[in-house]
Amino acid sequence: MSTPDILIRGARLAAQLTERGGDVSAAPQVDLRISNGTIVERVAQADGGIAARDGERVIDADGLVALTGLVDLHTHLREPGFEQSETVLTGTRAAAAGGFTSVFAMANTLPVQDTAGVVEQVQRLGDAAGYATVRPIGAVTDDLAGERLSEIGAMAQSRAEVRVFSDDGKCVHDPLLMRRALEYVKTFDGVIAQHAQDPRLTEGAQMNEGALSSELGLKGWPAVAEESIIARDVLLAEHIGARLHICHLSTAGSVEVIRWAKARGVQVTAEVTPHHLILTEELVRSYDARYKVNPPLRREEDVRALRRAVAEGVIDIIATDHAPHPIEAKECEWDVAAFGMVGLESALPIALLTLVNEGHASWAQLETLLSRRPAEIGRLEGHPTALEAGQPADIALVDPSGSSEFDLARLRGLSVNSPYLGMELPGRVAYTVRRGYLTLDGGELVDPGTVAAAALVSQGGEL
Numbered sequence: 001m002s003t004p005d006i007l008i009r010g011a012r013l014a015a016q017l018t019e020r021g022g023d024v025s026a027a028p029q030v031d032l033r034i035s036n037g038t039i040v041e042r043v044a045q046a047d048g049g050i051a052a053r054d055g056e057r058v059i060d061a062d063g064l065v066a067l068t069g070l071v072d073l074h075t076h077l078r079e080p081g082f083e084q085s086e087t088v089l090t091g092t093r094a095a096a097a098g099g100f101t102s103v104f105a106m107a108n109t110l111p112v113q114d115t116a117g118v119v120e121q122v123q124r125l126g127d128a129a130g131y132a133t134v135r136p137i138g139a140v141t142d143d144l145a146g147e148r149l150s151e152i153g154a155m156a157q158s159r160a161e162v163r164v165f166s167d168d169g170k171c172v173h174d175p176l177l178m179r180r181a182l183e184y185v186k187t188f189d190g191v192i193a194q195h196a197q198d199p200r201l202t203e204g205a206q207m208n209e210g211a212l213s214s215e216l217g218l219k220g221w222p223a224v225a226e227e228s229i230i231a232r233d234v235l236l237a238e239h240i241g242a243r244l245h246i247c248h249l250s251t252a253g254s255v256e257v258i259r260w261a262k263a264r265g266v267q268v269t270a271e272v273t274p275h276h277l278i279l280t281e282e283l284v285r286s287y288d289a290r291y292k293v294n295p296p297l298r299r300e301e302d303v304r305a306l307r308r309a310v311a312e313g314v315i316d317i318i319a320t321d322h323a324p325h326p327i328e329a330k331e332c333e334w335d336v337a338a339f340g341m342v343g344l345e346s347a348l349p350i351a352l353l354t355l356v357n358e359g360h361a362s363w364a365q366l367e368t369l370l371s372r373r374p375a376e377i378g379r380l381e382g383h384p385t386a387l388e389a390g391q392p393a394d395i396a397l398v399d400p401s402g403s404s405e406f407d408l409a410r411l412r413g414l415s416v417n418s419p420y421l422g423m424e425l426p427g428r429v430a431y432t433v434r435r436g437y438l439t440l441d442g443g444e445l446v447d448p449g450t451v452a453a454a455a456l457v458s459q460g461g462e463l
């Protein structure tokens, strides 16, 4: 059994668009043939292109930009335990709609992803659904309680081969536990992804600490609560010689700490979310809990510093921190509402808007930020390093022309807590190809049965 061959015609490769800005006409148009999960041919149209064969699916990609499939190092899929917010199936459908072919699933589920059994279960659910590769993240501490290390070794050696560990949602606050965790993951080239938030400095915190939090009468979350943990952890990572990743960097000061650490040669990488690249604390004036997120929306100066840090390479990747919550958890008073926003379907449009169209980055850098680097940091296997013959066929095809209203129909997960509803955003993902089969076809999700069957075939199974 095999899935039909696909011929993509006339795409421009993001990797060949190395000039800053959004003009895509500079790259030559190429044809790509996909067969059995692999890119088997790539021919420029100037060299004659590839002639279609009978029975092959032909995609007209004239005007579209092709990127290696997007990879999200920070997704909350909520299953097991919070299936009213999202499931592995619904979350990976949202991922496919956003151009993602792989997602790393955060550990704050119920039960917590702190044993081999739970991470294997999450991975199996992802394999069966087939919309994206699901790589579970393991908890650093048992039950995210911050008291004892979890079964890190068992999760690393399980079928899920966990390489990323995080207590995300909570900070690993105890420095000795952090040290032991770094020592442990070093033995198998794993990484600790830290949610940098000093719990004592942020008790009851509701928004960024500053003049506005005083004015609004909301308890503040000071920048130093993030920066002090990052400073401590880069020093610990240097001492141990282990890999450290910082989740959702949100302040100008954090950028400076990371810059300093990288200059010293510390093995640290950093992520920024799309929302911290565009939204500011001013939105909290509305008391609309769609804007309530952890870490909180910061000042305009922070947003500018984060964009510059991406342009300069101090920040390594963009990660969504897709955090679905049910309507009841958001349509309520600010101080009792849940923290978090959904982000898989809006990540590429926001990155285009804030980085490429603003001249901070090229399409090639965008591909690095949203696909190549997160795959490297997570030690994701089977991910293409380029769109060329011999590489796995994980591909996103994006229409960069024009802009359109980001409406409810664009959200394909179970929850609708997006801060972008009603905004005009550029860039639409038109096709997503995972392991050689379509998960998104002409902007529409392929139906679950077809995707599950193609996934089974791609894993060598029989229908």
Ligand SMILES: NC(=O)N[C@@H](CC(=O)O)C(=O)O
Pocket (backbone or CB within 6 Å): 076, 108, 168, 169, 170, 195, 292, 293, 294, 295, 321, 323, 324, 339, 340, 341
């Ligand atoms: N980002 C958030 O505001 N919420 C996340 C947790 C987290 O990423 O810290 C969640 O799980 O809801």
Ligand SMILES: [Zn+2]
Pocket (backbone or CB within 6 Å): 168, 169, 170, 195, 247, 248, 294, 295
């Ligand atoms: Zn977090």
Ligand SMILES: [Zn+2]
Pocket (backbone or CB within 6 Å): 074, 076, 106, 168, 169, 321, 323
């Ligand atoms: Zn998170």
